[in-house]
Amino acid sequence: MMSVNQAKEVDENLVKEKEAAFAEYIQRKGLKTTRQRNTIISVFFRLRGHISVEELLNEVKKVNPRIGYATVYRTLHLLVESNLVEERRFGDGLARYEGHSDVEHHDHMICLECGMISEFFNPRLEALQEKLAEENNFQIYRHRLELYGACKDKDACNKRKNSKAAEARGA
Amino acid sequence: MMSVNQAKEVDENLVKEKEAAFAEYIQRKGLKTTRQRNTIISVFFRLRGHISVEELLNEVKKVNPRIGYATVYRTLHLLVESNLVEERRFGDGLARYEGHSDVEHHDHMICLECGMISEFFNPRLEALQEKLAEENNFQIYRHRLELYGACKDKDACNKRKNSKAAEARGA
DNA sequence: ATAATTGCAAAGGATTTGCACGAGT
């Protein structure tokens, strides 16, 4: 009925697939394969979660410090256009990017305490939306559902919150 | 099962209620009643739909041209704090504000062609979300559901699109 | 009188863009 995507490891084969798909897109569009783009997508697809531009740039700089914001933004746009990545906005004012997971579409639960973002998918929910659209003479292209709230498992939640706070101090 | 809020007229009594509620809020907080605030909320509550700051400012300026962005932004924040208005973001990069309608909570369908935004509410949808949260050991504070797509009634949709285009030329 | 509010312009943060130089095809 419901699946939550919380795997902790990145499937190397999947990453290779994405990289290949991006190369194909670049070629199809008559664009060029560059060292910077390769670095950026390689880093991006090996990160998991909902990555902000800044987070991505930080990681990218560890590989090639000369790469700047502009190139990261531009590459991210290409990734979105190519349908390999989705842009999300969770109301904190900055865009986050998500490499498509195995699950084609999914929704999000966002813990306002610890910042955890978990993904879920439920066919009944999808069906119900379709039905409501139908009743309104409306055709859905895509949708967005976000549940904002808090983890009930306070131990786990606090742990995440603390480790995030520590990280912020460290950075 | 489902209700769509599409009324075309603003209930004057409701507006008066809102204005009174805002006055009460201002007073409770020890803030001041000013001509500018009165103008802004009076204009705002008589507009319907999902108003951007720019739209609101344009209308406000017709009443008092000396009012500027800052005051509109600040008043809008008060309206949000006072719980009389909700802030929404539909991904076009600007905030929109919505005076609470009679329906406490509702979700949105957004037509990407004509820009129509309609509201709906469905208890089964709400219940299903609760159930999914429960299964994930998660407590929902609030949620956001947006269906992006297109009107099936192409005539009405085109009409709206054209009148919007005309408006843009006129302004 | 006192504290809050206004309007302007300047500052802010996230994102985009112009341009000269550099790299892929």
Next chain:
DNA sequence: ACTCGTGCAAATCCTTTGCAATTAT
């Protein structure tokens, strides 16, 4: 060669803020 991409800084967009003058209590 030719076109596209890069990196930088400057520009842009929406929004917030500092401040001196003004206004509500």
